[in-house]
Amino acid sequence: MKKILLLFTCLAIFSISQAQTQDKKWNFGLQGGLTQYNGDLGNDFYKTDMAAYGVGGISLSRYITSHFDLSLSVMKGTVGFSRYPDHFRGEFTSALINFRFNIVAARYSVRPYIFVGAGAMLFDKNIEISSKKVDYVAPSFGAGANFRLTPTLMLNIQETFMYSSADNRDGVVKSENDMYLLHTVGLSFNFGKKHDADNDGVNDRSDKCANTPPGVAVDKSGCAMDKDNDGVADYMDVCPDVAGTEELRGCPDADGDGISDKDDRCPNIIGSLALMGCPDADGDGVADLDDNCPDTKAGYNVNAVGCPLDKDNDGIVDEEDRCPDVAGPASLVGCPDTDGDGVVDLDDLCPEIIGTLTNQGCPEIPKEVEVKITQIASKLFFELNSDVLEVASLEQLNELVKILKEYPTANLQIDGYTDSQGTDEYNQMLSQKRTESVKTYLMGKGIMESRLTTTGHGENNPIADNSTSAGRAKNRRVEFKTSYRY
Numbered sequence: 372m373k374k375i376l377l378l379f380t381c382l383a384i385f386s387i388s389q390a391q392t393q394d395k396k397w398n399f400g401l402q403g404g405l406t407q408y409n410g411d412l413g414n415d416f417y418k419t420d421m422a423a424y425g426v427g428g429i430s431l432s433r434y435i436t437s438h439f440d441l442s443l444s445v446m447k448g449t450v451g452f453s454r455y456p457d458h459f460r461g462e463f464t465s466a467l468i469n470f471r472f473n474i475v476a477a478r479y480s481v482r483p484y485i486f487v488g489a490g491a492m493l494f495d496k497n498i499e500i501s502s503k504k505v506d507y508v509a510p511s512f513g514a515g516a517n518f519r520l521t522p523t524l525m526l527n528i529q530e531t532f533m534y535s536s537a538d539n540r541d542g543v544v545k546s547e548n549d550m551y552l553l554h555t556v557g558l559s560f561n562f563g564k565k566h567d568a569d570n571d572g573v574n575d576r577s578d579k580c581a582n583t584p585p586g587v588a589v590d591k592s593g594c595a596m597d598k599d600n601d602g603v604a605d606y607m608d609v610c611p612d613v614a615g616t617e618e619l620r621g622c623p624d625a626d627g628d629g630i631s632d633k634d635d636r637c638p639n640i641i642g643s644l645a646l647m648g649c650p651d652a653d654g655d656g657v658a659d660l661d662d663n664c665p666d667t668k669a670g671y672n673v674n675a676v677g678c679p680l681d682k683d684n685d686g687i688v689d690e691e692d693r694c695p696d697v698a699g700p701a702s703l704v705g706c707p708d709t710d711g712d713g714v715v716d717l718d719d720l721c722p723e724i725i726g727t728l729t730n731q732g733c734p735e736i737p738k739e740v741e742v743k744i745t746q747i748a749s750k751l752f753f754e755l756n757s758d759v760l761e762v763a764s765l766e767q768l769n770e771l772v773k774i775l776k777e778y779p780t781a782n783l784q785i786d787g788y789t790d791s792q793g794t795d796e797y798n799q800m801l802s803q804k805r806t807e808s809v810k811t812y813l814m815g816k817g818i819m820e821s822r823l824t825t826t827g828h829g830e831n832n833p834i835a836d837n838s839t840s841a842g843r844a845k846n847r848r849v850e851f852k853t854s855y856r857y
Contacts, residue, residue, distance in 0.1 A: 396434035400559030403427040407552040411543040412457045424449040440471040462495040480519045487512040507536040721780045733855040748851045758804035772816040784852040790843035791830045803827025
């Protein structure tokens with residue numbers, strides 16, 4: 372008996388130290404207890420005034436379904452009866468195979484069960500009673516309960532009834548076969564290879580998510596943890612502590628603008644992705660949250676705080692400023708007027724000389740000067756049928772050069788005419804060449820070509836009668852016109 376108790380203690384310690392789980396399908400147990408007898412000599416079942424006989428043994432069980440197990444138990448002990456004048460005592464070893472029905476599922480800490488089975492009892496040879504060593508047990512049945520102490524270790528209490536096929540083990544053969552009752556208590560633990568394809572600690576049988584990535588924390592069903600219950604596993608959830616949407620990787624979006632609250636500068640107002648979830652009422656590209664000018668007109672360029680640009684700081688926004696790069700008064704729409712003549716420099720052909728609006732900012736040529744220019748034109752003469760200026764004409768052109776230099780922004784239109792003698796083509800060519808001669812001379816005196824324009828009109832626009840020599844002389848002429856057009 373001491374050897375049995377020592378073995379029982381060692382196995383119990385071993386079972387506690389193992390990292391077994393309830394998912395493992397094999398179970399090994401150690402039991403010890405007392406036996407009682409019921410037969411022709413009397414009934415000791417559940418009597419406390421009779422001699423007690425010890426029993427101990429081992430069991431091996433195999434999981435079948437969530438409620439059924441198949442168990443093999445081997446017990447060794449003593450059965451007997453001692454009530455004057457009748458008595459007997461015998462040593463036995465029993466082997467039973469039982470089908471066990473667990474009344475509740477494995478998740479419960481206390482699991483009551485019932486069982487039924489059959490087996491055999493091997494007795495020590497006793498010539499005085501029976502030379503037969505083996506009695507069959509059919510049936511064996513009973514009930515018990517397992518109490519889970521740790522995930523792998525269980526305390527077992529069991530009552531086993533064994534109905535013997537023999538009637539002479541007690542030395543008396545009458546009407547009742549011998550029966551035995553075992554009161555046992557013990558420890559058992561689960562073992563065996565667990566099938567866990569994804570190595571998440573949950574066996575494949577119970578794993579509802581069999582392909583969990585390595586290292587991911589899982590729940591009892593083998594699925595990745597989802598603390599906020601938003602349907603996005605914690606290992607993929609950017610916001611694991613607050614429920615969100617799958618589209619935003621588990622983060623919430625209070626205003627429904629498609630930007631998660633953690634990235635949304637305006638989480639309670641619908642906005643755009645470009646502005647990190649904030650609205651832009653005036654559409655200037657600056658969020659209302661940062662916009663100091665929330666009513667900017669559409670299309671206006673703005674600065675960092677949403678106000679229209681005013682590069683020259685003249686108080687007029689660039690889109691309304693005719694001269695956005697240089698400061699000017701509001702009365703001139705943001706353009707300067709250097710000479711103060713009321714014509715902005717942008718439009719002023721003479722920006723540094725006071726002029727008139729009609730002359731685009733340039734001063735008017737005095738009437739007497741215009742008359743003098745006309746007189747100069749009337750005193751220009753060319754050699755007969757030629758574009759060569761006569762010498763006397765050069766002195767007149769020198770006077771014209773002085774006037775043009777005095778009014779450097781004035782342009783000069785040179786028009787040439789002929790009389791009606793000769794062909795139209797010849798007269799047209801001759802009149803153009805004569806105007807070019809005047810232009811060439813003026814350029815030679817320092818007048819820029821861009822200020823001079825020439826046009827030959829041939830015999831058109833006569834100012835006198837071409838039928839007389841005096842009239843034809845008047846029609847052979849050059850005319851000058853001044854302007855301030857670029």
